[in-house]
Amino acid sequence: MADARWEAYSAHVVLTRPQRFALLGALVLIGVLAVLRPMIVLQVVVAVVTLCYGIALAFRVVLVWASGRGEHRIMVGDEQARAVPDADLPVYTVLVPAYREPSVIAALMDNLSALEYPRDKLEVILLLEPDDTETIDTARAALTGGHIRILVVPESQPKTKPKACNVGLEQATGEFVTIYDAEDIPEPLQLRRAVVALRRLGPGYVCLQAELAYFNTDQNRITRWFALEYATWFRSLLPGLVALRMPIPLGGTSNHFRTRELRELGAWDPYNVTEDADLGMRLSRAGHRVGVLDSVTLEEANSDFINWIKQRSRWYKGYLMTWLVHLRSPRATVRQLGWRGLLCLNLFVGGTPLAALLNAVLWATTVLWFLDRPAVMEEIFMPPFYYVGVFCLVIGNATVIYLNVLSVRTMDRPDLLGTALLSPLYWVMMSLAGAKAAWQLVFKPSYWEKTTHGLHLPSAPSAPPSEVADVH
Numbered sequence: 001m002a003d004a005r006w007e008a009y010s011a012h013v014v015l016t017r018p019q020r021f022a023l024l025g026a027l028v029l030i031g032v033l034a035v036l037r038p039m040i041v042l043q044v045v046v047a048v049v050t051l052c053y054g055i056a057l058a059f060r061v062v063l064v065w066a067s068g069r070g071e072h073r074i075m076v077g078d079e080q081a082r083a084v085p086d087a088d089l090p091v092y093t094v095l096v097p098a099y100r101e102p103s104v105i106a107a108l109m110d111n112l113s114a115l116e117y118p119r120d121k122l123e124v125i126l127l128l129e130p131d132d133t134e135t136i137d138t139a140r141a142a143l144t145g146g147h148i149r150i151l152v153v154p155e156s157q158p159k160t161k162p163k164a165c166n167v168g169l170e171q172a173t174g175e176f177v178t179i180y181d182a183e184d185i186p187e188p189l190q191l192r193r194a195v196v197a198l199r200r201l202g203p204g205y206v207c208l209q210a211e212l213a214y215f216n217t218d219q220n221r222i223t224r225w226f227a228l229e230y231a232t233w234f235r236s237l238l239p240g241l242v243a244l245r246m247p248i249p250l251g252g253t254s255n256h257f258r259t260r261e262l263r264e265l266g267a268w269d270p271y272n273v274t275e276d277a278d279l280g281m282r283l284s285r286a287g288h289r290v291g292v293l294d295s296v297t298l299e300e301a302n303s304d305f306i307n308w309i310k311q312r313s314r315w316y317k318g319y320l321m322t323w324l325v326h327l328r329s330p331r332a333t334v335r336q337l338g339w340r341g342l343l344c345l346n347l348f349v350g351g352t353p354l355a356a357l358l359n360a361v362l363w364a365t366t367v368l369w370f371l372d373r374p375a376v377m378e379e380i381f382m383p384p385f386y387y388v389g390v391f392c393l394v395i396g397n398a399t400v401i402y403l404n405v406l407s408v409r410t411m412d413r414p415d416l417l418g419t420a421l422l423s424p425l426y427w428v429m430m431s432l433a434g435a436k437a438a439w440q441l442v443f444k445p446s447y448w449e450k451t452t453h454g455l456h457l458p459s460a461p462s463a464p465p466s467e468v469a470d471v472h
Contacts, residue, residue: 008328009282011272011321014445016328039379047385049358054388056351057396059343063240064232064403072239074197074208075294081192086118092191093174093259097127097164098182099450102138108182109144116188123174124148127164130155160448161252162268162275169259169267178256185215185298186254193295194256206261206288207280209238210254214301216456217413222308223301224419225426230301231407237348239292246344247284247337249277249319254297261288271446272325274318277349281326285336303455309433311451316353316437321445323350356434359427366393397424 015023034041066072094115096108112124128136130152139150151171153164165179176195180186187193187210194208211234217227234251241248255276265286268275283290302308326333326345334342369377381389404420440447 007266009278009325010269011278011325011446012269014321014324014441019324019328042380043382046380047382049362050381050385050389050392052351053355053358053362054392054396056347056355057392057399059347059351060237060403061399063244064236064406065240066243067236067239072242072292073235073294074201074291076193076196076200078189080196081189082116084192084196086121089118089121089192089195090175091121091123091173092117092195093123093125093168093172093177094191095125095127095165095168095172095177095179096182097161097168097179098132098135098139099129099161100132100135101182102134104183105135105138105142108184109142109148111185112148112180113144114188115186115191117191119145119147122147122191123172125168125171126150127168128152129159129164158270158446158448160270160273160275162272163270165275166267166270169263172259174259176256177259177262179253180297181253181299183300184253186210187295187297190254190293190295190297191256194293197291197293198256198258201289201291203258204289205291206258206265207248207250207283207290208256208293209234209248209250209290210256210293210295210297211235212251212254212299213296215298216301216303217416219301219303219456221419221422222305222426222429223303224416225423226301226308227411228404228407228416228420228423229426231411232403234292235407235410236403241344241348242290242292244340246340246348248280248290248292249274249322249349250280250290252276253299254295256293272318272321273314273446273448274322277319278322278325281322281337281341281345281349284341285326285333287336300456302451304452305429307452307455308429309436310449312430312433313436313440314449314451316356316434317441317445319349319353320437320441353434353437356427356430357438358434360431360435362389362393363431 030041094112096112098105098108101108115122124147126139126148128139128150136150136152143150151168153167156163169177176191176198178191178194190210194210197208198205212230213234214223214227214230216223218224238248252274265279265282265288267279269278272278280290302311323345326337326349333345337345365377368374401421401423404423405417408414408416408420
């Protein structure tokens, strides 16, 4: 990271020595108490888990409610976006990190060419890896203008997307900078909208997150679930965080920054496998604000089960990393984020992967209760927390399904209603990804599994082997 002030928040070391000692001490204490008073320990663990789960669920409902008025998405009309004379537009840098993506390079050039931004004010940097000669050769053959150039990232560890973006940022000349993935289809006026919005909002806003959606929603059931999830995320949850003045865990693409402030912040942590969420937290800690821009970038929804698990487990692992990193100095965290930011960090950043992981355990106990009704479970679930658990099981799950149905409405896709009602099957996939994320956090914390793109293409294999990079 470029700025020494933020080195303490790097995921290069996931758990610091004090954190390791505290965790080890807690485990030893719980182990001793479990031997001496096993029932009390089980009761306390179940009570804490049930209560936290219920609070996290209620928090999401509050976010959706807070976003309901729709005024927390920053809108710039087409006429406003086009009204700015080309001479008054700033230089805009677009970073496009890509690794082993030769199949989508031609489409990438078409999508970048569709951006309505003067070419003499547009700087596009393709960030490619030296061992990826096929993509390099394909990109060189497909270059469509002098405003697009290839930057081969020097070979070094960690070999990750955020490291490549940091290299690109060092050479960026634009006043504003954004990231697009190789398969992205940004709305043509998005850069102009971002310029108008950031100028209107003033220097307090350093970043705008555009909405992400999918161009292959109808490919299969997984892509339909994925599209509903993204609609809830970008149209309800993130605007809800904005409404409540909370930190915004950024998406990995289509976030538009003021370049100077991004550099001052230290840019992306190359060791965090969801560097975007971490950067959103650091923006908030530095006192900067983030908005949600009403402009859509279309991406490729992951359509293969194995590939989806790899991608989602990496996201969950990165969220857990970010959660642990920003809890290293609790006093500083509370001072910089405030109680609102602390709620977001614990209930949203940490709570998202933890809930996915715990779901499988909670479902198993529910099934066991209905099958056998073991007496020990009546002792473990003390009455107040038993009723909280039943509420989460019945009302909570129904509410989450309803939120997916609400996304069906906001997307104006009534044909996805059946997919929304089948959401519990998607939650099983999330639990599998959560379990894998927890395992990798312990044994392979900085292991980066690359998501394979181009699976929507007719010639793409159904389950291609993944390309991975171990940053150690």
